[in-house]
Amino acid sequence: MTTLMIDSGPIDADAPVTRVGGVPLAPEGTAWPCCSSCDGPMQFLAQIVLADLDSDDGGSGSGPSAQRGVLALFACQNDPGACEDWDASSGGNRALVFPLDGLQPIPLPRPDGKDAEDADDAEEDGYGHGNAFDQDEYDHEDDDEDDDEGVLLLGATRAVGLDQEGDPDYGRARAAWAARTGNATSAVLGQLGGRPDWLQFDETPSCSSCARPMSFVAQLQEGPDPITAMNFGGGGRAYAFVCEPCAGAAFLWQC
Template identity: 40%
Template sequence: MQTTLMIYDGAAPADSDVPRTGGVPLAPAGFTWPMCGDCCGGPLQFFAHLPVEDGVLSVFVCQNDPGACEFWDATSGANRVYLFPREALRPVAVPGTGVTLLPATSAIRTHVVTLDHEDACDFEEGIEPDAYDLARSGWKREPEERFGKQREVLGSLGGSPSYLEDDRLPACPSCTGTMEFAAHLEEGISTQTAMNLGGQLGYVFVCSVCREGAFLTD
């Protein structure tokens, strides 16, 4: 059982083409900054730039009045996920109003955690162990340490959505098929770098055929 964790790796240039949270989005020519389709109508905040096998995932979430717009709902219009091709991406002009950028840009490095049967034996009999939960809770934990360093974990790439019920899996708005899980997102290592997820875990989904994306929290 393998999980690809996303680990905080210090500051990054705001317009770099590396895995990161914050900074300025990179998009193809002609891209228009997304606006909230729920209640506020303001520009969404850019959360993450995540290079993946099929391109680059770009995640936006409404933060103009946290809690007013339903940014946790995949169908509310208060968030947006784009799957861009890797070629010809350029920094996007940032709107002059609204909550658009995170306070800091955080580089991400990936770390593959392999869990064996013994790692899952602590779970109650009959309960399927959750790969992401196990990998995150054990990050950098040494035998003599009481606690690990889970705050360094910014999420994971691929795998399966942690503890998310099947009836919450989003459908692609174009083909209506169930989207594939792409990434978990955690709030971040500090208040200066954090994405506001309301204290919840974020989920990113994608339909690679239609190049549609979705975001929700638990």
Template identity: 40%
Template sequence: MTTLLIHAGETGAQAPGPRTGGVPLVPPGFVWPTCRACGGALLFLLHLPLDEDGGDGDRAEGGARGRGDVVSVFLCQNDPGMCDEWDATGGANRAYLFAAEGLAAPAVPAHGETRLGAVSALRTEEVDAAGFPEALDAWADDDAASLLVQGQLGGEPAWIQGDETPHCPGCAERMTFTAQLEEGYDFSTSANFGGGGIGYVFTCARCRDAAFLWQC
């Protein structure tokens, strides 16, 4: 089975369910991340709640995530393509793994490209298929339907350019694939992944860390 992420229309900027855009929900004391290259505030991209197994039922060695964990992803869109925002370790994107309890919306920086043009809910749907390409073909019977498919939760990544699974900076182990994400449903909901690219989210349960990269 493959779990697809499906565009489910507009939602609130602080909605607790899976979504792209809006504002993040973060723990007390959170500092909005900035780009290592340009110094500008990063754009908030993804709020993704996870179940206790990280979304795909595959518990990482060293202990499962707590129920209600949330992945939060940011990337630089101040000058797309100039800050290496595709690189998991380049400093132009940032992903976090938060425990869901006590999260709240922070103040959004006044300057920089910090928010998508629209907030889009995502829902999950399981498809009896071995991987993302097969699940996409099975679920979408025309081009319009395929546009609704915004990614995949758990399973195996559908790499465009080959395996770039990052290693956790804390324990040096390969991180666990958690989700992949299309650029967006339309222009207002889209980040820039190089034009038709895919974003990939990884987590480390042991070190409570996350990483993001994209390929095109």
């Protein structure tokens, strides 16, 4: 059995569901992650509600895993390739697990040090301190700020639906889904749970706290639209893992 992640069309940028793109949700006060190599803010890629893993086991999403939280994935795109964002331990990407309670959009970093201004700015901007997210507040007035935003956000937010195919092989399941539904294989955004379908070799990361192998959560395709796609080296796939006892996570990609 393979649980496929299917493109279900546009959705609100701050929707508290599994999605690709949009804005990251986290507890109040969470800072936007920065690359440890170049110190620049990373691009937000995807959010995975870990309770959705119940569907991979035939569950309803209301069991113990309903309290697992959300996994947020980031990668550095300030100078693509320079910060080795494909490596789980390079510091060029970040996978973060957050509790479900009190999630709100992480304030978008401002250019030219504006993010260091007093906290009232975030409140006035309307996306901090519990205010509802407003996409207009992320639209900057000058071209330089638009360019900065393009590095941090994908430019489209795609809802993720889940569909299952009987074949445990991801490639065959993806092809079977396309044949059964009449949709293009590009509508498959990835796989939730199961076993990773490595493009190269097994790179399952170990938890930095307990040293045990991490549990596989999902693999992601770059996306159907080249303009708003994630960058995994051109036709690559990303792989996300968690260590739930340690509340740790890791992310890498292969091409």
